[in-house]
Amino acid sequence: MPRRRQATRSAGLLVALCVLGAIAVLGIAVGSKQIPLGDVWHGITHYSGTDTDVIIRDVRLPRTLLGLLAGAALGLAGAVMQALTRNPLADPGVLGINAGASAAVVSGITFFGVTSLTSYVWFAFVGAAVVSAAVYILGGTRNATPVRLALAGTALTAVLTGYLNAVNLMNTASLDKMRFWTVGSLASATMPTVERIVPFIAVGVVLALLVARPLNAVALGDDQARALGAKLTRTRVAAMAAVTLLCGAATAACGPIVYVGLMVPHAVRAITGPDMRWILPYSAVLSPVLLLGADILGRVVARPGELQVGIVTAVIGGPVFIHLVRRRKMAQL
């Protein structure tokens, strides 16, 4: 029986990968200029400098790759956070970690004259790390309830938003730039952006996958986990590092995006059950499906302009969040 279940799950993962591939191709084909699927393949493999090829190589391909990376990063971060805090409502957006990264990036741009992604990705990491530690501590560390953590995150987000507004008021040039970044978008993706964040996300992904087994033990509660031989402190530190790397890199590249990390792990859990060793890979594959899907949707509904992906995920994710809240008795969690 378990072997059969394992086979089903592997097959499911394969199907998910195929869906991801299809969405990625669709993401390259769909936009203000529609590109036939045959030309998509041609543009990637035999670049010949036609308009279509230029669009594919310089606009759609980096955008799709960024969507893949950021989506996987946010989904994994969400899944790890939900396991680490034993909190079904944990999400890098709701807990204010993306807001921390963006506040740090805005400070970097305004006060330190940082202009390139290479430098402000470091600001994003610092912001993400500080806020994730703050929310975790302020939310009550081990006896944190979902309500406490979510409130701590939202309250910190309110402080950071006020700070962002203040900075933008003092500096109109920064406002003009930041209002397009803080919305969360894949539109400005370029190949160098993608290359910059690859190493950070790669390390984050590896760390996240490594803590999958210990996180299974954490789910049983601290005492049980310790009895099973899990190294709790090491697991927590590694998991927090993974979350910081993944959220920081994703936020630096495309701005704060909420709810992807919340929705996907929940959907995945319905397929795989509570085993983190399956939840994490599934989340990593299905989150980009959601993010790229939202991105395509944003390009289709507001043609010839577009709706930024951060708005689409928030508008889809808000009702999902509220549904989760209504369905469960959260107070006891």
Place this chain on the structure above:
Amino acid sequence: MSTPTKTSPRPAVKALRTAGGLSVRLHLRAVLTGVLLLVVALAAGVLLIGTGDFPMSFGDVLTTLGGGGNPGQELIVNDLRLPRVLVALLVGACFGLAGAVFQTITRNPLGSPDVLGFAQGSSVGALLVIVYLQGSTVAIAMGAVAGGVVTGVAIFLLAWKRGVHGYRFVLVGIGASAMLYAIVLYLMTKANIVEATRATTWMTGSLSGRDWDQVWPLAAVCVILVPVILLCGRPLAMLEMGDDSAAALGVSTGRVRILALLAAVVLVASATAAAGPIAFVALTAPQLARRLTRTTGPNLLPAALMGAVLLVLADLASQRIFGADQVPVGVVTGVLGGGYLLWLLANERKAGRV
């Protein structure tokens, strides 16, 4: 044998009785705190009137308010600065009062309207007017009221499931808040830079340029709704003991909650329309008031007075430190509120109350 030093002192509660057999409990410390807060609010208001490019002494302001100033002073006080100070007092009181109601009903010190998405709801309404209609100040205010009230009712209905419970209300509010903030960000990208600056100033919350047109509507709303909420004070205090105990004591829990919440939502929306979603007044005022009065219950009146004190002092600080109308008051309350929040979280966490 027993040493009387350890026993708690008799609470300073007095009862006021009329000849007709009516009586009302008076908590001495709460009454004193209320009077003190009122005095501080009014004094700070007079100081604020005297602050600006044309400074006036405390005495001059009082004389002019009494009708004894020269025409120049009368113009400055009555037409320019008095309405602004009145808006500050009223807005602060509305936020404080509404915050007390929200925190009592959600039974959580962080469950105040600015955390639960009302600021975002009002912002969406105001930004729609700013960006798509290029509306006047009055139109923006109407948009803000509509946005705030619609958000409030929506959160209430979505959190409804055989009654409204604190934690569900909080979480639905948080969900709505993130969603509405995305819409705010979207509207910001649709604006040109002038509108975007205007929108950012509005969202920070500012008192500059407020005149009698903002005072009268807000005063009218307060005259109707503040008594309604104050009348809910006693049942709200019962609700703090939990629904079952409150119901056993004769409180109609559902009705009180709906009435108080709706009144608070309209108060917040009207105050936001007058001055923008000024951060953290609604969050901090009720808690500071409670610490001062050391009384159980929602402390509605002290919370309102504390809100007025906070906002006027914050505006005074921003005017004195940064110069007239350089920094909107929302920046000052945001910074102070952030600091308070950190302290609160660190403190309350130990007690396990958040």
